[in-house]
Amino acid sequence: MTRQCTGVAVRAESEINVAGGNPVNVGVRRGRIGMPLVDFDTFTVEAPDGWSDFTEEVEAEDPLYTLAHEDGVGALQFSLALYTAGRVPDPSPAELLDMVKEFGQKKRLGKATALVSESGPPVLAAGSFAWDEDFLRVWQVSDGRNFAFITYTCERQDAGQELATCEQIVRSIEFGRA
Known part of the structure; x- marks a missing residue:
């Protein structure tokens, strides 16, 4: 899987010089763990510099x-x-972990590895799969009311390059904050 990205950063940092000559970053909102915020229409995540919204680059009818x-x-x-509306779902980490495993079974991806479940916030569960020549990490995440199904895909030999950063990004999700 080769991906060429030409997207534009959601939040661009700019510097201005103030009295004393020290540059100050302006125009960047930072989240609770200090990384720049990336806003989508129904949620917000924190992502390090260089990470951008590439949704418009995805070639799909409803990406x-x-x-x-x-x-x-x-x-x-x-x-x-x-x-x-209705009963608030409030899933447990075990329920989300079952959802991760069921996803792998339904897609015939084999047994999930590197399984994780956390009580949060946010509540989450995750597992990794070998998918043909690719690596796939799957997360089920909830704030008790809303759910996010999140995947990270790359070539199998590249799996370690961005995964730790993705783990941080996933844990920073805030629903309805954009």
């Missing part, structure tokens, strides 16, 4: 929200289910 590094090796994609 998933897509985040990637401008010089990166993979893509992080988000699919959301937003709470509207």
Whole structure:
């Protein structure tokens, strides 16, 4: 899987010089862990500099929200289910982990590896799969009301390059904040 990215950063940093000659960054909102915020229409994540919204670059009729590094090796994609009414779902980490495993079974990806579940916030579960020549990491994430199904895909030999950053980005999700 080779990906060429030509997207534009969602939040561009600029510097201005103030008295004393020290540059100051302006125009960048930062999240709770200090990284720049990337806003989508129904959620916000924190991502390091160089990570951008590439949704418009995806060749699909109704593309998933897509985040990637401008010089990166993979893509992080988000699919959301937003709470509207009724009983609040409030899933447990174990329930989300079952959803990760079921996804792998339904897609015939084999047994998930590197399984993780956390009580949050956000509540999440994750697992990794070998998918033909590619690596696939899957997360099910919830704030108790809303759900995000998030995937990271890259060539198998590149799996370690961006995964730790993706783990941070996934854990920074805030629903309904854009």
